[in-house]
Amino acid sequence: MAKEFIEKLVKEMTIEEKLAQMTQLSPDFFDTDESVDLTGPAKEMNIDTDCIKNVGSTLNAFGAEKLIKMQEKYLKENPHKIPLIFMADVIHGYKTIFPIPLAMGCSFNPDACKKAAEVAAKESSAAGIHLTFAPMADLVRDPRWGRVMESPGEDPYLNSLMTAAAVKGFQGEDLKENGKIAACVKHFAGYGAPEGGRDYNTVDISTGMLYEFYLPAYKAAVDVGVKMVMTSFNILDRIPSTANKKLVREILREKWGFDGVVISDFNSVGETLIHGVSENGEEAAAKCIEAGVDIEMMSTCYINFAKKLIEEGKLPMELVDEAVTRILELKDELGLFENPYKDANPEKEKELLLCKEHREAARDVAAQSIVLLKNDGVLPLKKGLKVGIAGPFATSRNVLGGWAGKDIENVVSLYEGISSKIPGTMIKTAMTSELGAMQEGIFDVEDRVDEACEQLADCDVIIAAVGESPSDVGEGASKAYLRLSPNQEKMIFELKKLGKPVIVVVFSGRPMEIKPVLGHADALVQAWFLGTESGNAIADVLFGDYNPSGRLSMSFPQTVGQIPVYYNCYGTGRPSDGTLQRYVSRYLDCPNEPLFCFGYGLSYSNFVYSGFKVEKDGEKIIASVSIENNSDIPGKETVQLYIRDVASSVVRPLKELKGFQQIWLEGGESKTVSFEITKDMLKFWNYDLEYVFEPGEFDIMIGRNSEDVMVERIKI
Numbered sequence: 001m002a003k004e005f006i007e008k009l010v011k012e013m014t015i016e017e018k019l020a021q022m023t024q025l026s027p028d029f030f031d032t033d034e035s036v037d038l039t040g041p042a043k044e045m046n047i048d049t050d051c052i053k054n055v056g057s058t059l060n061a062f063g064a065e066k067l068i069k070m071q072e073k074y075l076k077e078n079p080h081k082i083p084l085i086f087m088a089d090v091i092h093g094y095k096t097i098f099p100i101p102l103a104m105g106c107s108f109n110p111d112a113c114k115k116a117a118e119v120a121a122k123e124s125s126a127a128g129i130h131l132t133f134a135p136m137a138d139l140v141r142d143p144r145w146g147r148v149m150e151s152p153g154e155d156p157y158l159n160s161l162m163t164a165a166a167v168k169g170f171q172g173e174d175l176k177e178n179g180k181i182a183a184c185v186k187h188f189a190g191y192g193a194p195e196g197g198r199d200y201n202t203v204d205i206s207t208g209m210l211y212e213f214y215l216p217a218y219k220a221a222v223d224v225g226v227k228m229v230m231t232s233f234n235i236l237d238r239i240p241s242t243a244n245k246k247l248v249r250e251i252l253r254e255k256w257g258f259d260g261v262v263i264s265d266f267n268s269v270g271e272t273l274i275h276g277v278s279e280n281g282e283e284a285a286a287k288c289i290e291a292g293v294d295i296e297m298m299s300t301c302y303i304n305f306a307k308k309l310i311e312e313g314k315l316p317m318e319l320v321d322e323a324v325t326r327i328l329e330l331k332d333e334l335g336l337f338e339n340p341y342k343d344a345n346p347e348k349e350k351e352l353l354l355c356k357e358h359r360e361a362a363r364d365v366a367a368q369s370i371v372l373l374k375n376d377g378v379l380p381l382k383k384g385l386k387v388g389i390a391g392p393f394a395t396s397r398n399v400l401g402g403w404a405g406k407d408i409e410n411v412v413s414l415y416e417g418i419s420s421k422i423p424g425t426m427i428k429t430a431m432t433s434e435l436g437a438m439q440e441g442i443f444d445v446e447d448r449v450d451e452a453c454e455q456l457a458d459c460d461v462i463i464a465a466v467g468e469s470p471s472d473v474g475e476g477a478s479k480a481y482l483r484l485s486p487n488q489e490k491m492i493f494e495l496k497k498l499g500k501p502v503i504v505v506v507f508s509g510r511p512m513e514i515k516p517v518l519g520h521a522d523a524l525v526q527a528w529f530l531g532t533e534s535g536n537a538i539a540d541v542l543f544g545d546y547n548p549s550g551r552l553s554m555s556f557p558q559t560v561g562q563i564p565v566y567y568n569c570y571g572t573g574r575p576s577d578g579t580l581q582r583y584v585s586r587y588l589d590c591p592n593e594p595l596f597c598f599g600y601g602l603s604y605s606n607f608v609y610s611g612f613k614v615e616k617d618g619e620k621i622i623a624s625v626s627i628e629n630n631s632d633i634p635g636k637e638t639v640q641l642y643i644r645d646v647a648s649s650v651v652r653p654l655k656e657l658k659g660f661q662q663i664w665l666e667g668g669e670s671k672t673v674s675f676e677i678t679k680d681m682l683k684f685w686n687y688d689l690e691y692v693f694e695p696g697e698f699d700i701m702i703g704r705n706s707e708d709v710m711v712e713r714i715k716i
């Protein structure tokens with residue numbers, strides 16, 4: 001029925017109407033009065049305003065009341081009564097904001113990611129949104145790139161699990177259901193690898209590297225039925241992704257069987273001209289439609305030039321019909337033909353946004369995302385101590401991170417979180433003025449260090465709440481320096497001289513260069529940008545109501561000069577053994593290893609690993625290890641399985657995460673954790689791009705992080 005209905009509709013539509021469906025414009029074209037946050041040129045679109053009534057979708061308009069009105073007005077004018085689809089960047093929450101995705105990656109818990117997506121879907125769907133431009137599955141290795149905050153991290157396996165979980169959380173089983181929205185995995189492909197970490201810059205990844213590291217997480221989204229894929233701004237092997245037929249039509253559609261909608265990124269069809277692969281709008285339209293990109297976001301090459309291409313026989317009409325069919329199918333799957341408003345509802349919106357249940361979920365996920373990087377025994381804090389909090393994030397509520405709106409009044413600051421843990425106790429604060437945005441030329445906070453030292457001199461413990469401004473992370477926010485600003489570092493150095501324990505809490509959207517302050521910190525807590533419940537979650541960890549369990553989803557560099565530094569690198573012919581040899585692959589002035597590696601994170605419990613073995617059990621190969629909680633604090637441990645293919649037809653990574661299990665251990669409790677080593681885990685993309693298993697020797701590794709592992713070599 002749906003199929004026939006859509007076929008009939010496509011037959012009835014004119015070319016102009018079809019090309020308008022394939023165009024996405026910002027809400028200001030649909031006659032709304034509110035301005036929206038756009039990330040590129042908006043007004044200079046040069047289109048015939050008459051076509052607006054057929055434009056198929058809009059982006060980043062919010063609020064049930066407004067979207068209902070917009071849809072009503074649109075449907076009155078649209079000749080076929082095809083509803084508009086409302087898409088938006090709902091990245092880590094709609095109003096109840098969850099941690100940034102990089103932080104959620106550190107939970108190593110796909111269910112946490114799924115929960116965050118479910119809550120975001122419920123809230124945004126009540127607010128009239130039909131589709132989110134999330135999850136971002138781009139694998140990242142360079143913390144200079146501001147968008148690492150939107151990625152689950154540096155590992156293809158973890159990224160795949162997190163991405164798939166997010167898709168399931170947004171979409172559920174049936175898109176027509178209330179509280180479900182379609183997901184759009186992005187940015188296909190390799191957007192996370194810009195040279196030098198500079199956003200939008202050249203990407204140059206070998207095909208093997210692309211298949212091995214960068215593609216799996218997008219593929220994982222496709223495998224669980226993601227409805228939309230967004231192409232990236234970058235080039236891949238010299239062709240912009242948006243015009244890249246090999247990437248979109250061959251890999252995504254033909255090899256992976258993706259039959260959903262592909263959308264460009266913001267103006268990325270138009271930008272093929274600037275890249276220099278299209279001479280004019282006509283060529284851009286031809287290339288991108290041929291590549292398989294169905295919707296052109298915020299540029300107008302399709303609508304202005306594709307008709308001429310079809311009339312001149314330069315573009316097959318079938319390609320346009322296929323694209324329009326996919327777009328209409330998506331609208332149909334969302335149930336928009338029956339109910340163009342879906343579950344947009346101002347009453348429900350009020351009830352759901354920031355409701356208690358959603359805030360509780362956000363607090364739980366935030367606590368799971370925090371990573372304890374150092375603890376010389378000062379944490380957890382005992383109640384009854386006189387606490388001082390200093391630094392730009394001491395009292396700030398500006399801790400939502402990118403893509404999270406600007407409503408910070410509902411956020412729990414660190415000060416508020418700590419206050420509610422120790423009600424009635426006086427908490428002193430100092431040097432609390434907020435960090436400004438680098439975009440506005442502000443690079444540091446005012447030096448009030450002497451005053452801070454005086455103010456906090458009589459405290460029993462000092463928390464230094466430092467980091468980078470949330471405006472300095474996200475799109476268009478690349479940085480060449482990753483140290484804390486000079487006055488923040490100075491503040492930590494001087495506070496430490498007071499002779500009191502100093503706990504450094506870092507708020508950031510990327511791994512920063514924290515080595516200079518590490519020696520001055522008795523404990524260091526990586527708190528990322530945790531969203532609405534930030535202060536409560538951090539206080540839960542500081543006071544031991546939540547025993548920290550986060551593990552790094554991205555390596556922390558010793559220094560910027562070491563970047564990219566990541567654990568799953570290829571072996572070299574001259575590996576360093578850590579000694580001062582000359583002609584090996586190492587730096588003269590810095591270790592090869594990161595400051596904190598992938599998978600690293602401390603707990604208040606003391607987990608002891610022993611009895612690691614790899615055994616054959618009939619046909620099966622089982623790796624197992626026993627873990628004891630050698631403390632009286634119950635806690636969660638993430639047991640990690642890594643594998644190395646010792647010799648094969650192409651060079652393989654030195655370690656690859658192939659599995660992990662989270663276990664809960666009461667004080668004194670022990671458990672055995674086992675993993676079955678399957679042939680699937682040992683497969684890889686060979687030189688001819690076949691996914692193969694080659695028998696031979698493999699190192700099987702189990703450990704608490706990517707460096708601290710036990711190894712057994714086996715032959716399979």
Ligand code: NOJ
Pocket residue numbers: 039059060089133186265266475
């Ligand atoms: C550009 C960004 O790259 C993309 O992630 C986002 O979804 C679009 N703008 C729409 O806002």
